[in-house]
Amino acid sequence: MPLHFNIEQFIGAHITYRSQSLFLPDMEAHAKRLQDEIKDKKVLIIGGAGTIGSSFIRALVRYNPGKLIVVDINENGLTELVRDCRSRTDLKLPSDFKTYPVNFSDNAFRKIFEHEGPFDIVANFAAHKHVRSEKDIFSIEAMIDNNVTRAKELLELLSKQPPKHFFCVSTDKAANPVNVMGASKKLMEEVILAYSEQMKITTARFANVAFSNGSLLAGFIERVLKQQPLSCPSDVKRFFVSPDESGQICLCACILGQSGEIFFPKLEESSMVNFSDVVKPFLKEMGFDAKSCASEEEAREATKDIKKGIYPVYFFSSNTSGEKLYEEFYTDEEELDLKTFGSFGIVKNAKRRKIDELDKVIQTLKQVFEDTKAEKKDIIAALNSMIPGFEHIETGINLDQKM
Structure with a gap:
């Protein structure tokens, strides 16, 4: 990897076409409030080793929290998070900073929560985010357990000592979902918003995170x-x-949002980027010319030319289940606030259900999973009955079958 390659600079030059953060003007305009709400506060981050969670942490620590506890099941990811933050010249972690490689549904997590809390700010980034994680009923069970059931268990725990700010990350794929991942995140939104009268809760739907x-x-x-x-x-x-x-949109939603609000970035359709348009500039940065191949086999065979500076790329038409060829941050039924912030829009009236209704939804899903004869189509049918507008795209092909 060339030493000159800088991911953030490459993203700005070839993907987002922005020389500075889209959200910088709003963050500067609300800098005092961010500082007042974060400085010296106790913060708990769940799923903090991932791309979005770690980016949230880097945005957060600039406002000088007093205590920071980070939990993630990825032990290696936590190690890299610490090394990255400690190596930066523009960041300073609080003196009271700890990382724990535990699952947020474990008893160990509850002990950490009780020992280190109460917390002023809690943010949850622990989630299954890949459409590839819906290949069969077993992978779907793990996804819904993580994205929905555990999120509800976390809120039950937090309700005993409610933080001033609670944030849980969502996805653009929760708007008119066509895959189980999006459907699970839509259910997650409904779960967390059901508690939005008990504590301040916000979330955010946003686009693909480049190089996440x-x-x-x-x-x-x-x-x-x-x-x-x-x-x-x-x-x-x-x-x-x-x-x-x-990380910045999540931080702003967490601190600046009102309970029950869903933040999304104001992005024009013209700013969408085709994945294939990133390939040639990326390979050029690496010192290669791209060679288009018609099949996986041809691409693998052509690796012999890499030493000559020619890099094989297999371009294909998408045909996997749950793949949405366009993105949207809100539905026609949702009320939008496009005036409060310059770079953020806000969904104001996202669907909310009663907690006891959601308990029944979760129990129904568990019953499907407990049926040893149940298949993927059965859980999709159950989700169809629970989520209006959910139209799963099934092709019989999943991403694990591709290179």
């Missing part, structure tokens, strides 16, 4: 390091934000 952990673009780096071919859809466009921007 596990993403297609981050995979480009891994492939180049291993001299393996790239694989990229030719027909999928996405809105993008940078890692720093992902």
Whole structure:
């Protein structure tokens, strides 16, 4: 990997086409409030080792929290988070800073919560985020357990000692979902908003985070390091934000939002980027010319030309289940506030259900999972009955079947 390659600079030049953060003007305009609400406060971050969680932490610590506890099941990710923050010249972690490689549904987490709390700010980034995590009923059970059931258990725990600010990250795919991941996040939104009268709760839907952990673009780096071919859809466009921007929108929603609000970035449709348009400038940064291949086999065979400066790329038309060829941050039925902030829009009236109704929804899903004869189509049918507008796109092909 060339030493000159800077991910944030590449994202600005070739993906977002922004020289500064989209959200910087709003953050500067509300800097005093952010400082007042964060300085010297006790903060708990769940899922803080991921791209968005770690970006949230980097945005947060600039306002000098007094205590920071970070929990994530990814032990290696926590190690890198610490190394990254300690190595930066523009960040200073609070003296009371600890990381714990535990699951937020474990008894150990509850002990940490009781020992280190109460907390002023709690933010949850622990989630299944990949559409590929819906290949069968077993992977779907794990996804719904993490995104929905555990989120509700966390809120039950927090209700005993409510923080002043609670944030849980959502996704643009929760608006008119076509995949189970989006449906699970839509249910998560309804779960957390059901508690929004008991404590201040906000969330955010936003675009793809460029070069986030596990993403297609981050995979480009891994492939180049291993001299393996790239694989990229030719027909999928996405809105993008940078890692720093992902943390900033979550921080602003958490601190500046009112209870029950869903933040989203104000992005024009013209700013959407085709994944395939990123390939050539990326490879150029790496010192290669791209070679288009018609199949996975041809791309693998062409790796012999990498030493000549020619890099094989398999471009394909998307045909996997749950793949949405466009993105949207809100539905026609949702009330929007487009005036309060310059770079954020807000969904004001997102659907809310009663807690006891959601208990029944979760119990119904559990019953489907407990049926040893149940299949993916059965859980999708159950979700269809629970989430109006959910229209799953099933092709019989999942991302694990592709390079």
